[in-house]
Amino acid sequence: MHSLGLSVLLALPVIHASTSMGRSMVVHERLEAIPTGFVAHGSAPGHQSLSLRLALVSNNLVGLEDALMAVSTPGSARYGQFLTKEEVETFVAPSQSSVDAVTTYLSAHGLNATPFSPAGDWLSLDLTVTQANTIFDTQFSTFAHVETGAKSVRALQYSIPTALRGHLDFVHPTITFPHPINHGPVLSTPLSKGAATSRSSNSNAVPASCKQAITPACLQALYGIPTAKATQSSSVLGVSGLAGSFANRADLHAFLEAFRPDLSPSTTFAIQSVDNGKADQNISQAGREADLDIQYTVGVASGVPVTFITVGPSETIETPNEFIASLQNLMTFLLGERNPPTVLTTSYGLDEVFISQPLATSLCNAYMQLGARGTSIIFASGDGGVSGGHTENCTQFNPTFPSVCPYVTSVGATTGVPETAAYFSSGGFSNHFAAPTYQRGAVADYMAKLGGANRGLFNASGRAWPDVAAQGNNFLIVNQGQTRLIGGTSASAPTFASVIALLNDELVAAGKRPLGFLNPFLYSTGKSAMNDITTGNNPGCNTDGFPAMEGWDPVTGLGTPNFAALRKAVGL
Numbered sequence: 316m317h318s319l320g321l322s323v324l325l326a327l328p329v330i331h332a333s334t335s336m337g338r339s340m341v342v343h344e345r346l347e348a349i350p351t352g353f354v355a356h357g358s359a360p361g362h363q364s365l366s367l368r369l370a371l372v373s374n375n376l377v378g379l380e381d382a383l384m385a386v387s388t389p390g391s392a393r394y395g396q397f398l399t400k401e402e403v404e405t406f407v408a409p410s411q412s413s414v415d416a417v418t419t420y421l422s423a424h425g426l427n428a429t430p431f432s433p434a435g436d437w438l439s440l441d442l443t444v445t446q447a448n449t450i451f452d453t454q455f456s457t458f459a460h461v462e463t464g465a466k467s468v469r470a471l472q473y474s475i476p477t478a479l480r481g482h483l484d485f486v487h488p489t490i491t492f493p494h495p496i497n498h499g500p501v502l503s504t505p506l507s508k509g510a511a512t513s514r515s516s517n518s519n520a521v522p523a524s525c526k527q528a529i530t531p532a533c534l535q536a537l538y539g540i541p542t543a544k545a546t547q548s549s550s551v552l553g554v555s556g557l558a559g560s561f562a563n564r565a566d567l568h569a570f571l572e573a574f575r576p577d578l579s580p581s582t583t584f585a586i587q588s589v590d591n592g593k594a595d596q597n598i599s600q601a602g603r604e605a606d607l608d609i610q611y612t613v614g615v616a617s618g619v620p621v622t623f624i625t626v627g628p629s630e631t632i633e634t635p636n637e638f639i640a641s642l643q644n645l646m647t648f649l650l651g652e653r654n655p656p657t658v659l660t661t662s663y664g665l666d667e668v669f670i671s672q673p674l675a676t677s678l679c680n681a682y683m684q685l686g687a688r689g690t691s692i693i694f695a696s697g698d699g700g701v702s703g704g705h706t707e708n709c710t711q712f713n714p715t716f717p718s719v720c721p722y723v724t725s726v727g728a729t730t731g732v733p734e735t736a737a738y739f740s741s742g743g744f745s746n747h748f749a750a751p752t753y754q755r756g757a758v759a760d761y762m763a764k765l766g767g768a769n770r771g772l773f774n775a776s777g778r779a780w781p782d783v784a785a786q787g788n789n790f791l792i793v794n795q796g797q798t799r800l801i802g803g804t805s806a807s808a809p810t811f812a813s814v815i816a817l818l819n820d821e822l823v824a825a826g827k828r829p830l831g832f833l834n835p836f837l838y839s840t841g842k843s844a845m846n847d848i849t850t851g852n853n854p855g856c857n858t859d860g861f862p863a864m865e866g867w868d869p870v871t872g873l874g875t876p877n878f879a880a881l882r883k884a885v886g887l
C-alpha cells in the first residue's frame with residue numbers, strides 16, 4: 316500500500332553527534348519504518364560480505380537532457396544526430412573532485428571501490444557488514460519478506476561525511492527493499508488443440524477471430540503493419556529477459572508455423588547474456604512472459620533481427636530476486652555497447668513506491684543516456700489499473716516504475732475490435748518524476764476534461780503515463796509446446812516495439828536515422844498518426860480509475876499505432 320511509510324528524507328540537514336575517523340557525518344537517506352511486508356531478523360553478522368553500489372553525482376545531466384531533447388524533437392536542427400558513447404559519457408562522468416573525495420574517504424578505511432558503469436558514475440564496493448556499518452555510520456540488518464521468505468540485508472538509514480555531500484549521490488542497497496516485481500501475464504489459459512486456426516492474411520480486413528484471440532495477423536490488419544520482411548540487418552530489436560523467464564526457440568518455431576505461415580518457421584532470435592544470464596532451451600524452462608515477448612517481436616517485426624538479452628541474478632546471494640540490480644546491470648551492459656539495439660522492449664516493472672526517488676532517478680538517467688544514443692526504450696505500463704501491483708486496499712493510486720521515467724515510452728493496453736481501453740491497463744501520474752515539457756499540453760487538456768475526479772488519489776504534477784497503447788488481451792502464444800491465450804501490457808509493449816522496429820527499418824533503408832527516444836515525436840507530429848481510444852477505464856483502489864477520453868489519457872495514452880500514418884509522420 317502507498318501508506319507504507321517509505322517516505323525518504325534525503326540529506327536531512329542534521330549533523331550527527333557521531334563522527335567517523337574524526338569526520339562529521341550527516342544522515343543521507345532514511346526510512347521512517349520497516350516497509351510493510353518485511354520483518355527484521357536482527358543485525359546482519361559483521362563478517363558477512365556486502366556488495367554496495369555507490370552512485371556519484373554526474374557532472375552535467377542537464378546538458379545531457381538538453382542534448383537528448385535536441386536529437387529527439389522533430390524540427391530541431393540536431394534531430395536524429397544521436398550522441399556517441401563517448402559524448403554521453405562526457406556528460407555523465409562525475410567530476411574529478413567527486414571521484415577524489417569518495418576515493419580518499421574509502422582509502423582512509425582501507426577500502427577500494429571500482430567503477431562499473433561505462434561513465435564511471437557508479438562504483439562497486441565489496442566490504443563486510445562491519446566495515447559498511449562504520450563508514451556509513453549505520454546498522455545493516457537482515458530482513459525477511461514475509462510472503463516469500465526471501466532474506467535481504469538493508470539499513471533503515473545511513474550517513475555520509477559532510478565532505479561527500481554533492482559528490483556521493485546515494486548508496487544502494489540500503490533503504491530500497493527488494494520487493495517482488497509485478498509483471499504479466501494477467502491471464503493465461505491453455506487452449507485445446509485445433510482451437511487456434513487463425514492464419515496470416517494480407518488483407519486489411521480484421522479477421523472475425525480477432526474478437527476472440529489476437530494473432531500477428533490481427534495486429535497487422537488492425538494497425539496496417541506490413542507483412543513484408545525488413546531489409547536492414549543493422550537495426551536490432553532488443554527484448555529484455557529478466558526474472559529468470561527464458562524464451563524458447565522450439566516454442567517460437569511452433570508459433571511461427573501456426574501463426575506466421577508466410578515466414579520461415581526457423582526464423583529465430585539471438586541470445587545475449589548479461590551477468591551469466593541463462594536462456595535454458597529445455598522446453599520445461601520456457602517462460603510465458605519471455606515466450607510472449609519473443610513471439611510478438613519475431614512474429615510481428617518480420618525480418619527484424621531480434622536479440623533476447625538475458626540478465627543473470629545479481630551477485631548478492633542475499634537478495635535472490637534483485638530486480639532493480641538486474642535493470643541496472645542490463646543498462647550498464649547496453650551503455651557499454653558500441654552498437655546497442657535501436658529498440659528495447661521490457662515487460663517488467665514494480666510499484667514506484669518501492670524504489671527510493673534517488674535510485675529511481677539514477678536508473679531513469681540510464682534510459683536518458685541510451686535514448687541519447689538513439690535507442691527507443693519501451694516499457695509495459697503495468698497490469699493492475701490504477702492500483703499498480705497492489706492487490707491490497709490501496710488508498711492512493713500506485714504508479715509503475717520504470718514506466719514513469721520521462722525518458723521511456725510506456726505502453727498501455729487495449730482490447731476488442733473496435734478497440735477500447737483494457738481494464739487492467741495501468742496509467743496515471745508519478746510521485747517521483749515531474750511532468751516533462753513534451754506532454755504538458757496533452758495532459759492539461761485531459762485534466763480540464765477530467766474535472767475533480769479522483770482528486771487526492773494521484774499527483775497531478777507528476778509525469779503522466781502511459782504514452783501510447785496497443786492490443787493486450789487474449790494473445791495466442793505457444794508456451795512449453797502448448798497453445799495458450801495470455802494477456803497484459805506485457806503483450807502491448809512488444810507489439811508497439813515491433814511497429815517502431817519496422818519503421819526504423821524503412822527509415823534506415825531510406826538513408827535516414829532511426830527514431831530514437833520517441834516521446835517528443837509522439838506528442839507532436841506523431842500524435843495524429845495514432846488511433847485515439849476514447850472508451851474504457853482502468854479501475855483500482857476501489858475507484859473506477861481514469862476514463863479514456865479524446866486525446867491523451869492515462870489509460871491508453873495517445874492511442875494505438877496506425878502504420879501508414881506513422882510512415883508519413885516520420886517522413887517516409
Ligand SMILES: *[C@@H]1O[C@H](CO)[C@@H](O)[C@H](O)[C@H]1NC(C)=O
Pocket residue numbers: 597598599600
Ligand atoms: C528438462 O527439464 C526437466 C525438468 O526440470 C528434466 O527432468 C529434464 O531432464 C530436462 N531435460 C534435459 C534434456 O536437460
Ligand SMILES: *[C@@H]1O[C@H](CO)[C@@H](O)[C@H](O)[C@H]1NC(C)=O
Pocket residue numbers: 706707708
Ligand atoms: C480490504 O478491505 C476489506 C473491506 O474493508 C476487508 O474485508 C479486507 O480484509 C481488506 N483486505 C486487505 C488485504 O487488507
Ligand SMILES: *[C@@H]1O[C@H](CO)[C@@H](O)[C@H](O)[C@H]1NC(C)=O
Pocket residue numbers: 745746747748749750774775776777778
Ligand atoms: C508530486 O510530484 C511532484 C513533481 O514530481 C513532486 O515534486 C512532489 O513531491 C510530488 N508530491 C508527492 C506528495 O509525492
